[in-house]
Amino acid sequence: MANPLTRESILDAAEQVLRRFGPSKATVVDVARALGVSHGSVYKHFSSKAELRDAVVERWLKRTSDPLEAIVTNNEPPKERLRHWVEALMTSKRSKVTADPELFATARELFTEASGVVDRHIENLSGQIARILADGVEAGVFDIADIEGTARAVLDATARFHDPAHAAEWVDPRSQEAFARVWALIVAAIARDRDNR
Amino acid sequence: MANPLTRESILDAAEQVLRRFGPSKATVVDVARALGVSHGSVYKHFSSKAELRDAVVERWLKRTSDPLEAIVTNNEPPKERLRHWVEALMTSKRSKVTADPELFATARELFTEASGVVDRHIENLSGQIARILADGVEAGVFDIADIEGTARAVLDATARFHDPAHAAEWVDPRSQEAFARVWALIVAAIARDRDNR
Incomplete structure (x- = not known):
């Protein structure tokens, strides 16, 4: 992804992932994948699921x-x-x-x-x-x-x-x-x- | 069944059948079966499901x-x-x-x-x-x-x-x-x- 990874863009992606997979199945890895980044990059902004x-x-x-x-x-x-x-x-x-x-x-x-x-x-x-x-x-x-x-x-x-x-x-x-x-x-x-x- | 078929006994059976099968699956035939009577006997008391x-x-x-x-x-x-x-x-x-x-x-x-x-x-x-x-x-x-x-x-x-x-x-x-x-x-x-x- 060309855009810098912000808190807001992670929350946007997380909302979509939660909607798609449901709260029990959605993972941080899914959110990272949707953003085209590593899950480590997401964990820099949010320390846990x-x-x-x-x-x-x-x-x-x-x-x-x-x-x-x-x-x-x-x-x-x-x-x-x-x-x-x-x-x-x-x-x-x-x-x-x-x-x-x-x-x-x-x-x-x-x-x-x-x-x-x-x-x-x-x-x-x-x-x-x-x-x-x-x-x-x-x-x-x-x-x-x-x-x-x-x-x-x-x-x-x-x-x-x-x-x-x-x-x-x-x-x-x-x-x-x-x-x-x-x-x-x-x-x-x-x-x-x-x-x- | 030895007891006469009353409105109350049908309702008792229906409650049990509804609990067991759920409202969408329970039928009048299930209620009659639970009472050991024909479904016609149930319909004498209740004209429809x-x-x-x-x-x-x-x-x-x-x-x-x-x-x-x-x-x-x-x-x-x-x-x-x-x-x-x-x-x-x-x-x-x-x-x-x-x-x-x-x-x-x-x-x-x-x-x-x-x-x-x-x-x-x-x-x-x-x-x-x-x-x-x-x-x-x-x-x-x-x-x-x-x-x-x-x-x-x-x-x-x-x-x-x-x-x-x-x-x-x-x-x-x-x-x-x-x-x-x-x-x-x-x-x-x-x-x-x-x-x-």
């Missing part, structure tokens, strides 16, 4: 969390911003299933192995929600005793709409109404003015 | 919903009764995975085929929650604008803790805290006295 796998999962999850970060810091009022954020998370997951179901299935398999990376991702998402909630408390529109706990609860209470375990249900047109009902429950829980529900 | 399958699923789901019905009408205060009800649903699903993982996996496969029966089951569960919520509104402890919608939202918001799609996560000891956080969110949404959170 597990480290390479974790980096693939981390990059994959950042494709979800990075665009959400932009919503956290936008100018919308906190309630609209929170809904916008949750809907963007739902849309992001759904578009990934639709765009490349095979890669999505591969990623889900990898998630169970890279549980540390996934835990950090969930803490990151929960932290993003917490910052919107804190803005709402400061602005006097939310009334929340435990911001961190509530942020995590919002993520868990909406799992049906963004957790890959429910991907098969997302085609059901009723899931839109179902989300509206859960959203109303969340707003009732956090809005200072309860008549604002 | 689909009807027999739906009856198996319905009976399976009633094992969850019937004991919950007893909680709906007990004497606990509504808030405690609702938590008790949701925890009983969680315990029921968890004990079914633990007791017989194979049958649980078979049941999940059947659910996707018997969607009408599953929809009625979910409406039944949601209706049970709605009755507890209505009792709480009447007793002045809950403040809920849309009882039916909130009931369904409570079921959906707790999916992570009782929906079979999440069975693999239930072994995680952190799921207890996760439930406590979602429960606090639900109470904040429905309790009349917000300081009661």
